[in-house]
Amino acid sequence: MAFLNHLKETLPDVELILPSDKTFADLAKLYTLSDTSTPLAIAAPRSIDQVSHLIKAAHTHNAPVSVRSGGNDISGRAIVNNVLTIDIRALNHITIDREAGTATIGGGTNFETLAAELDRNGYMTPCGTIQWIGYVGWAILGGYGPMADKFGLGIDNLLGAKLVNAEGEVVVADEELMKGIRGAGGNFGVIVEATIKLYPFNRVLAGSILFDSTNLDELMTKYLSGIDALHEASDYPAELSVQPMWVNSPMGQIFGAVFFWADSDHERGRIYVEKIASLANAVMNTVSVVSIPEFLASVAPLVPRHAYTTCRSLSFTKMTSAIRKVIIESCKRMPTMQGPALTWHELPACSPSVHKSSSLPAVFGARRPHFVLEVLGNVVDPEHVREVAEWAESVKVELESQAAEDILDCKWVPLTPTKGLGSLDKLFGEENAAFAKKLKTDRDPNGVFRYALPPLTIE
């Protein structure tokens, strides 16, 4: 209470929203409807100076804070009971440096705002597929998406950052901090600005290809062996990304692939549209030349804006026949209401993020080629939460029992509940875990940012 009173008295210009305020429910709403945490209050700073004043007050009162941007953490960990939430969505400025080929963006900028501004200026940068996700929140925990094959994960496009550190000072991140931020995220400060890499084109070939899914066994066998054959060819293009997805659609359950060709040579890309569409019986193909904002807008209606969530995720090094079998059986058992889905990202060997020479220093642990399976236990109707949760957990358990030797120790933080993350050694590797822990002790000794992801206290 003393902390809250201090904020009210000393920072009258910073918008402070209390749980009793009318606007609170709207402002506190996250992607997940399952989290019921109530923060001490939400502070909505409008400038970097205001963030600095807030953290100085937190430091004086030895009070921790949490940081909220897009609000898409599946477990809702941006809001913590009785802890001040700093909502940085108003920090969404974007400055493009054409000479350097970079943009400096506010720490609360989401993909939609970023992609629109870059598009107006003839650029693009890797991002995820859901437009309301915060760029920084996405990039600091890995940052998977359709451009990772060609240009690398979010962490490898995050060149620099400006932080408000644990004492409330505004600092430019040094190399040590950048290495820590790339994987351990907001553990060392509020990232008020990020400098990111740009690519000088803004039209790609993208869309969805849906397949006749009446015989799932046959379809998946054809599709997956076809994708394997493409990968094995010596001319497999890094520009190509296909994200497979099993979803409940108005037409019933259907298997499709989000196709993305990350290059301006659309003619070459069209060859691969044909190759993917002919892997099985395609019943719909929306792939066309689009801008990134158009691509993001086309994906948005496929995903509920808010859902009850019990997602699970596992990463594995190869798509073995045992894993395929579990995936196919899990698709067949997936509950049929709006929300649940099964999909996977692939980080192939051609991605710059798996090569030491082209990736940036990071504590992030998943640096080898791998697949990240997303078991999206999302559901809009609260009546079905239990059924969907049981399905999501059963997929994970089944995979762990059938494919233990191919599963990476390193969990994907955004889709893994904190208690399932395992040890920091497993998450980052021993050397990086020791580095991150020391950095935390040096830069945030009192744990102002102890609620950042992943918690650096996990053993």
Ligand SMILES: Cc1cc2nc3c(=O)[nH]c(=O)nc-3n(C[C@H](O)[C@H](O)[C@H](O)COP(=O)(O)OP(=O)(O)OC[C@H]3O[C@@H](n4cnc5c(N)ncnc54)[C@H](O)[C@@H]3O)c2cc1C
């Ligand atoms: C529908 C959906 C689809 C998704 N698809 C993908 C995908 O394709 N690829 C992928 O990689 N991920 C995906 N994710 C996961 C998402 O990228 C992560 O959960 C990400 O952390 C969300 O960031 P946010 O800012 O939107 O969320 P928030 O919940 O606001 O932030 C998550 C955490 O990031 C930290 N944080 C955010 N911004 C800052 C900052 N400026 N300074 C300090 N700390 C900060 C905080 O610790 C916060 O707890 C998806 C999530 C959802 C809900």
